[in-house]
Amino acid sequence: MSKLPFPHKADSLREILFHLHSYNGELVFTGRSLKEMNQNLAQISSENLHRDIVSTILGVDDFVIDRRRWLSEAIDDKHFAWIEKDPLGGMFTWFYFLSGCSPDIDFEIDNYECREGKWISIHKLRLSEPESADERLLSIKNMFDVSDTSTKNKISAITQIRNLWYKVKTPLQKEFSFLLSNKEIPDSLIDTLWVHAIEDGFPTFEFSGTMPESRKLALPCMYHFWSANEKKHILYTLKSKSYRINYTLSNKTKKTVTAKIDPEVKEKLERILVSRGVNIHNLVTHWIEKTYETLKNKISKRNKIIHHLTELPYV
Known part of the structure; x- marks a missing residue:
C-alpha cells in the first residue's frame, strides 16, 4: 500500500x-x-x-x-551557485536556451525512467520576464525543475553550460568592455545603444527585457549566439556609437576655452604634457584649481588681517 x-x-x-x-x-x-x-x-x-x-x-x-x-x-542549489555569483553568466544561460541551444541528453537514462528527454520552453514558465539577476536565476532553476528529463541529465546540462561560459567569458567581456566595465553608465546611454544594436541587426531571440540593467547584460549574449558573419563589423560600429554618445554626454556641460600662445610657449606646453602623461584638459584644470585655491587662501589671510586691524583700539 x-x-x-x-x-x-x-x-x-x-x-x-x-x-x-x-x-x-x-x-x-x-x-x-x-x-x-x-x-x-x-x-x-x-x-x-x-x-x-x-x-x-x-x-x-x-x-x-x-x-x-x-x-x-x-537538483541541489549548489549547481547554480556560479550563476548566483555572476549575473552575466545567468544572462548567458538564459540566452543559451532562448537561442535554441540544447544540452546533450543521455536518452538511455530518460527512456529507463519513462521520460521524454525534453527541455521546456522558457516561454512556458510561470514567471513573467525576469528583469533582475535574482529573478532570472529563479526562472532558470524553475526551467530545470519542470523539464522532463532525469536529474542526472539536469546536472550534466548545467555543468555543460557552466563550462561553455567559462570558456567564452573572458573574450566576451573584453569585446564589451566599453559597456560592462563602466559601472556608472547612464541608463539613457544603455537604452540608446540597445536601439542602435537592434537596428544594426542584433537578434533579440524574443528577449523582452526592458530594464537598462537587463539590456546591458543581454547585448553581449545576443552577440555571442548570433551567427552572422558580419557581426564583428557591426560590433565595431556599436562601439564607435557608444564612445561618441558617451563623449557628448560627458562634455555636455563643459565650456570651450581658446587661447593664442607663442610657438616657443606651445613647445614647452607639449613637453609638459608628454612628461606628465596627461592631456591639456586635465593639465589646465589642475592649474586653474591650484591657482584658485592659492588665491582664495591669500584673500582669506588678507581679510583676517584687515579684520584684526579694524578691531584694534585707537591710541
Missing part, C-alpha cells in the same frame, strides 16, 4: 513555481518574495479563482502537496 502524501506548505518560491507548473491554466506570477507570492496566491484563492490549485500550493483546507515529486525533480 502506497503512502499518502504528507501535508506540506511550500516554503520557497522555487517549490511554488514547480507545483504551479502542473496546472494548465494561464496563471503568470510576478511575486518577488515568498511572502508576496503567498499573498498573491491567497488573494486568488479568496476570490474563488482556481481555488483548487491555489489551495494545494498553500497547503490549506483538505489539500496537500506530495513533496516527494518535488524532491525527485529538483
Whole structure:
C-alpha cells in the first residue's frame, strides 16, 4: 500500500513555481518574495479563482502537496551557485536556451525512467520576464525543475553550460568592455545603444527585457549566439556609437576655452604634457584649481588681517 502524501506548505518560491507548473491554466506570477507570492496566491484563492490549485500550493483546507515529486525533480542549489555569483553568466544561460541551444541528453537514462528527454520552453514558465539577476536565476532553476528529463541529465546540462561560459567569458567581456566595465553608465546611454544594436541587426531571440540593467547584460549574449558573419563589423560600429554618445554626454556641460600662445610657449606646453602623461584638459584644470585655491587662501589671510586691524583700539 502506497503512502499518502504528507501535508506540506511550500516554503520557497522555487517549490511554488514547480507545483504551479502542473496546472494548465494561464496563471503568470510576478511575486518577488515568498511572502508576496503567498499573498498573491491567497488573494486568488479568496476570490474563488482556481481555488483548487491555489489551495494545494498553500497547503490549506483538505489539500496537500506530495513533496516527494518535488524532491525527485529538483537538483541541489549548489549547481547554480556560479550563476548566483555572476549575473552575466545567468544572462548567458538564459540566452543559451532562448537561442535554441540544447544540452546533450543521455536518452538511455530518460527512456529507463519513462521520460521524454525534453527541455521546456522558457516561454512556458510561470514567471513573467525576469528583469533582475535574482529573478532570472529563479526562472532558470524553475526551467530545470519542470523539464522532463532525469536529474542526472539536469546536472550534466548545467555543468555543460557552466563550462561553455567559462570558456567564452573572458573574450566576451573584453569585446564589451566599453559597456560592462563602466559601472556608472547612464541608463539613457544603455537604452540608446540597445536601439542602435537592434537596428544594426542584433537578434533579440524574443528577449523582452526592458530594464537598462537587463539590456546591458543581454547585448553581449545576443552577440555571442548570433551567427552572422558580419557581426564583428557591426560590433565595431556599436562601439564607435557608444564612445561618441558617451563623449557628448560627458562634455555636455563643459565650456570651450581658446587661447593664442607663442610657438616657443606651445613647445614647452607639449613637453609638459608628454612628461606628465596627461592631456591639456586635465593639465589646465589642475592649474586653474591650484591657482584658485592659492588665491582664495591669500584673500582669506588678507581679510583676517584687515579684520584684526579694524578691531584694534585707537591710541
